[in-house]
Amino acid sequence: MRSSVVVGMLWMLTVAVAMAAAPAPPKFDGGRAYEYLRQVVAFGPRPAGSPALESTRQYIKKQLAEAGIQVIEQPFDADTPIGRVHMVNLVARIPGASPDRIVFAGHYDTKLFREFRFVGANDAGSSTAFLIEWGRVLKARKNPLTTELLFLDGEEATLPEWDTATKDHTYGSRHYVEAAQKDKSLSSLRAMILVDMIGDRDLNIRRESASSSWLTDAIWAAAKRLKYGDVFLDQTEAIEDDHIPFLDAGVPAVDIIDGPGSYPPWHTAGDTLDKVSARSLQVVGDVLYEALPTIEKRAAARPGRAGF
Numbered sequence: 001m002r003s004s005v006v007v008g009m010l011w012m013l014t015v016a017v018a019m020a021a022a023p024a025p026p027k028f029d030g031g032r033a034y035e036y037l038r039q040v041v042a043f044g045p046r047p048a049g050s051p052a053l054e055s056t057r058q059y060i061k062k063q064l065a066e067a068g069i070q071v072i073e074q075p076f077d078a079d080t081p082i083g084r085v086h087m088v089n090l091v092a093r094i095p096g097a098s099p100d101r102i103v104f105a106g107h108y109d110t111k112l113f114r115e116f117r118f119v120g121a122n123d124a125g126s127s128t129a130f131l132i133e134w135g136r137v138l139k140a141r142k143n144p145l146t147t148e149l150l151f152l153d154g155e156e157a158t159l160p161e162w163d164t165a166t167k168d169h170t171y172g173s174r175h176y177v178e179a180a181q182k183d184k185s186l187s188s189l190r191a192m193i194l195v196d197m198i199g200d201r202d203l204n205i206r207r208e209s210a211s212s213s214w215l216t217d218a219i220w221a222a223a224k225r226l227k228y229g230d231v232f233l234d235q236t237e238a239i240e241d242d243h244i245p246f247l248d249a250g251v252p253a254v255d256i257i258d259g260p261g262s263y264p265p266w267h268t269a270g271d272t273l274d275k276v277s278a279r280s281l282q283v284v285g286d287v288l289y290e291a292l293p294t295i296e297k298r299a300a301a302r303p304g305r306a307g308f
């Protein structure tokens with residue numbers, strides 16, 4: 001009896017020492033992500049070129065700086081149907097063992113509506129907040145590849161309707177890819193993972209049909225392992241989004257999105273805080289964290305390409 005108590009105490013001591021020596025990396029915290037989302041939404045409507053979006057940029061930079069992550073601005077002027085608009089992508093890099101990169105992207109602009117107040121809690125508060133929290137998690141993780149957090153400006157069309165032909169949308173992602181082609185940095189980009197509208201309380205994410213299948217498969221397999229098959233559905237839909245310019249340039253890419261069809265408040269005054277939840281952000285964070293080793297393995301194995 002006595003000796004088993006001593007053994008038990010020794011065991012507990014060993015565990016305590018081991019835990020002190022190797023602190024667990026911070027897990028994705030849906031509650032923290034929700035708080036970022038709440039603060040971003042408090043800036044009000046945040047269309048491209050607006051002072052509120054400039055405030056949002058400063059906010060993102062401050063949060064990432066507190067996590068020890070530096071942010072670079074990528075400014076550009078976009079010619080849109082409503083005139084020239086000054087836009088800024090934010091690029092935050094977390095160095096890994098290899099200079100080869102995985103990009104996690106999302107847009108942070110909200111769609112311009114003049115007839116009602118649109119604060120975009122889900123679109124794009126959720127992607128903005130998610131990436132800040134995701135950065136905090138990755139900063140504390142040992143990453144085999146370099147990670148880039150990419151906050152994209154100008155995803156939304158400036159006109160009310162999304163027009164595929166005139167390309168009045170995805171200004172930030174198209175600019176990023178063009179710049180990376182010009183300075184030849186695209187060749188070190190091994191995968192692009194896009195999050196968009198992932199805060200819906202009633203989260204339903206379908207496989208996006210244009211996305212690279214190996215990326216989609218890795219993420220859906222992770223969701224199955226974590227028993228989130230009710231969120232990551234085995235259904236497919238096609239969505240035009242910021243991943244398309246990357247795919248067009250030959251970069252494997254995936255869009256993690258709860259599409260407009262399953263989010264009734266989409267592009268209405270009703271896209272407000274009460275429609276999103278910390279739990280939904282948590283599920284996406286947990287699934288991407290679980291999928292990451294598989295994605296990193298495959299991305300690292302992909303042969304480099306010449307010509308970019």
Ligand SMILES: [Zn+2]
Nearest residue numbers: 111123156267
């Ligand atoms: Zn939108």
